Amino acid sequence: MNVQAAAKTARIPVAAVTAFIADAMVKCGLPDADAAKVAELMLEADLSGADAHGVFRLPQYVHRLKIASTKAQPNITVNRTAPATALVDGDNGMGHLVVSRAMETAIELARETGVAWVGMRMSNHAGAAGVYASLALKADMIGIYAAVANANHMPLAGGAEPLLGTNPIAVAIPAGKEAPLVLDIATSIVSYGTIKNHRLQNKPLQGDWMVDPKTGAAVTDPQKSTGALLLPMAGYKGAGLALMIGLLAGTLNGALFGRDCVDFNAEPGKVTNTGQFVVALDPARFQKLDTFKSEVDRHIRELRASKTLPGHAVRLPGEERARRRADRLNNGLALPPELLAQLDKLAAELNIAPLRERRADLQR
Numbered sequence: 001m002n003v004q005a006a007a008k009t010a011r012i013p014v015a016a017v018t019a020f021i022a023d024a025m026v027k028c029g030l031p032d033a034d035a036a037k038v039a040e041l042m043l044e045a046d047l048s049g050a051d052a053h054g055v056f057r058l059p060q061y062v063h064r065l066k067i068a069s070t071k072a073q074p075n076i077t078v079n080r081t082a083p084a085t086a087l088v089d090g091d092n093g094m095g096h097l098v099v100s101r102a103m104e105t106a107i108e109l110a111r112e113t114g115v116a117w118v119g120m121r122m123s124n125h126a127g128a129a130g131v132y133a134s135l136a137l138k139a140d141m142i143g144i145y146a147a148v149a150n151a152n153h154m155p156l157a158g159g160a161e162p163l164l165g166t167n168p169i170a171v172a173i174p175a176g177k178e179a180p181l182v183l184d185i186a187t188s189i190v191s192y193g194t195i196k197n198h199r200l201q202n203k204p205l206q207g208d209w210m211v212d213p214k215t216g217a218a219v220t221d222p223q224k225s226t227g228a229l230l231l232p233m234a235g236y237k238g239a240g241l242a243l244m245i246g247l248l249a250g251t252l253n254g255a256l257f258g259r260d261c262v263d264f265n266a267e268p269g270k271v272t273n274t275g276q277f278v279v280a281l282d283p284a285r286f287q288k289l290d291t292f293k294s295e296v297d298r299h300i301r302e303l304r305a306s307k308t309l310p311g312h313a314v315r316l317p318g319e320e321r322a323r324r325r326a327d328r329l330n331n332g333l334a335l336p337p338e339l340l341a342q343l344d345k346l347a348a349e350l351n352i353a354p355l356r357e358r359r360a361d362l363q364r
Contacts, residue, residue, distance in 0.1 A: 011332030016358035017055055018043050020343070024058060025094075027350040028065035029072030034097055041096040041131055046333050049324040050128035050184070052193025056200075056339055057127065059346050060268070061094070069269050070094060070124050078105050084113040087253060088120045092271055095126030099276055103135040103143065106280035110141060114285035119253035123274040125150045125264060129170035130184030130321070136172060136280045137180050140289055143172040144279035148250040150272050151263040153192050155229050156243070157236035160213045162229055163258055166192050167242040167249070172318075174283070176293035178300045179322035187242035188230045195230065196265075198222040200338050250275035332359075 018039045025035035046054030064070040074093030078101065080086045086105050090098030102118045109116035126132065129145050136143025149165025156163060166186040173181040186192075190209055198205055199222040210219040210228040219228040232238030250257030255275025262270045283292045304314050335343075340355065347354040353361075 011334050012355050012359050013332045013362050014043065014329055016355055016362055017333055020355055020358060021055060021058060023352045024062055024350055027352060028062055037100060038094055038096045041100060042127060044131045045128035047325045047328045048128065048130060048321045052191060052197045053127035056197060059342055062346060064268055067269055069271060076101050084109055084116045086118045088118060090120060090123035092122050095124035095274060098123040099126045099132045100135065103132055103278045106278050107136060107139045107141060110280040110282050115281045117277060117279050120276040121253040121255040121273060123276055124272055125274060128184060129168040130182050132278060133170035133172035134182055137174050140174055142281040142283060145170045146245045146249050147276040148246050148255060148257055148274060150274055151265050152261050153230040154188050154232055154242060157239040164239060164242040164246065165261060166230065167245040169245060173296060174293060175300060176297040178297045179318050181316065182318035182321055187232060187238045189233045192230060195225050199225055201336055249277050
């Protein structure tokens with residue numbers, strides 16, 4: 001195997017990546033416990049296969065912390081507005097800390113009321129939606145998470161202006177012996193993080209992902225993606241869903257939406273006032289928990305065994321996620337050489353041990 005091929009297939013142990021992220025956060029001023037929480041949630045994105053939302057985002061997060069457009073030590077506050085609702089003010093802290101606090105609050109309220117809706121304002125980019133919906137699974141609850149994306153890349157149906165974000169939504173439903181069902185989707189045909197990842201690796205875009213706003217022609221050159229429009233999934237349906245999520249996660253919470261949104265890629269020095277919401281629902285309020293879980297298991301097995309098109313297999317939300325997570329926990333993360341080079345540069349800037357050195361230490 002040549003050196004280039006080895007670089008592409010080399011795996012970095014999970015412990016090394018976690019420690020690297022935590023050390024970077026501490027260097028940027030986060031307290032140890034907050035740095036560890038951010039590292040845990042960023043890593044979870046990588047483990048589940050959301051490769052554009054884990055350690056890939058670290059250089060961007062570090063830059064915003066260093067120039068103080070994101071607060072390293074925010075005063076995150078929770079205002080319980082009714083028995084089943086609350087509003088979290090993130091004080092411009094790391095989104096991972098804000099959203100995890102919001103879901104903790106939602107679970108606490110749902111234990112009392114059966115269901116809880118918690119909105120967020122003054123938050124920041126938090127990575128993969130499925131990570132936060134899945135936090136409710138630990139409490140045997142159904143979790144929902146949605147957000148206003150941190151940049152507008154998508155037009156309204158028939159439009160030629162980027163007025164909508166990719167505004168993701170995720171739903172996590174607990175199961176019994178089967179893997180939980182976790183749906184994590186952007187309302188665009190692909191996430192913008194996927195576009196950024198393709199640009200970093202200079203990989204061509206698929207023809208139905210982006211269009212030129214002047215001509216409507218497909219844009220497949222990743223280096224020309226900056227000025228292109230990201231298309232909504234399912235046409236007007238995806239655009240409509242993005243609009244509704246934007247109003248519920250942004251406007252409802254006093255956060256930004258539409259033309260007001262700050263592009264955290266193009267304007268890293270500006271406060272984003274990101275809006276999000278989470279919902280926690282206790283299924284035990286509807287039937288016995290074990291009965292519900294066993295029924296979810298039964299449906300999963302029946303769906304998995306259903307007839308398929310030639311050359312295809314049934315794909316259930318959460319199965320591939322569970323498979324990737326098990327593989328990556330055991331074998332580490334396969335990070336592309338372009339990303340490793342960026343992280344090596346970041347390590348030098350922060351004066352922390354690079355990933356390759358950490359991997360070698362763990363393998364001794």
